Amino acid sequence: MKKIEMTEAIILAKKSAKMSWEALAEKVGLSTTFVTSACLGMNSLKKEPAEKLCEVLGLDEEVAITLQEYPNKTWDFTIPQDPLVYRLYEVVGVYGETIKEIVGEKFGDGIMSAIDFSLDIYKEENPLGDRVVITMNGKFLPYKSW
Template sequence: MNKAQVVEAVVLAKKAKQLTWESIASTLGMSTVWVTSACLGMNSMPEQAAEKLCELLELPSEAKSVLMEYPTKAWSPAIPQDPLIYRLYEVVGVYGDTLKEVIQEKFGDGIMSAIDFSMEVEKQPDPKGDRVVITMNGKFLPYKAW
């Protein structure tokens, strides 16, 4: 099996078993966002997590090693058409330079790590309509001179 086949098998098994990403992550004892990302092929799973996932979803035995493979993180350079993903692109497009300025003013010249990183997605009830709360937490990595 290759990465795309395992991703498809995971998504189909999740649907067939009527599971949520949250319930899968809870079974694995890991973050919902991270487990979802790994199941969609963007992170490599530790052996125990891959084994638990294969058992939970009744995946073929060869899926375990594929889930553990280091991914090649690539995505289409085209602007996505899905409205939710497009809006996230829009947020970065509109506020990207602002975030860069504010982060560098507070921390110095550098970037936020996407490796030493965590992210949570929460639902905040609101009388005017529920709110999506996305918290990104990345280590600051200063640029160095040499």
Template sequence: MDKQAMTDALVSAKAAKGLTWETMASDIGVSPVWLASACLGMNSSPADTAKKITDYLELGEDVAKALEAFPTKIWDQAVPTDPLIYRLYEVVGVYGETLKEVIQEKFGDGIMSAIDFSMEVDKVEDPKGDRVLLTLNGKFLPYKTW
């Protein structure tokens, strides 16, 4: 089973059971963001966690093995048209250079890891309209000289 077929099976089972990533993650004992990413094929899962996920969704060993497989992290390079994803591209397009400047001013010449990394998505209630709070937490990796 490839990652796309795995994702189709996982997302279909999740929908059929009326589950949310939050509920599943809480029951399985993982982060909802990590769980969604693994189920969408962008991260691999340890074997024990893959079994928990597939047992929870009543899916077979073929799905568990696909969850364990190392992904090839490729995404569409075109600017997305989905409004939410487009807005994230817009944030990086407008503030990317600013973030780079501020991060490098605080830490030095380097990058934020997307490997030693975690992310949270929270809802902040506000009388003027609820807010989305994204927390990106990545280890700083300085560039070396040699």
């Protein structure tokens, strides 16, 4: 089974179960963001959570095995067309250099890990319009001299 087939099977089963990503992640025992990313093929799960996810959704062992396979983290390099994904692309385009400058001042020359990393998405209720709060938390990795 390919990752795309795995993702399609998971989304169909999730839809059939009328289950949210948050509810699924809670049953699996991992964060909503990480479980969703693994189900979309961009991360992998260890054996126990992969099997638990498949048990919850009534999916077969082939899906569990594919969930455990290392992903090929590639994506389409064209400008995203989905409005929400495009706005995130735009945020990085507009604020990416600013983020780099501020991280450089605070930490030095290096990068934020996307391996030792977490991403959380929250809803902040606001009378002027609800807010999307996205928190990225990654270990700082300084560049080494040799």
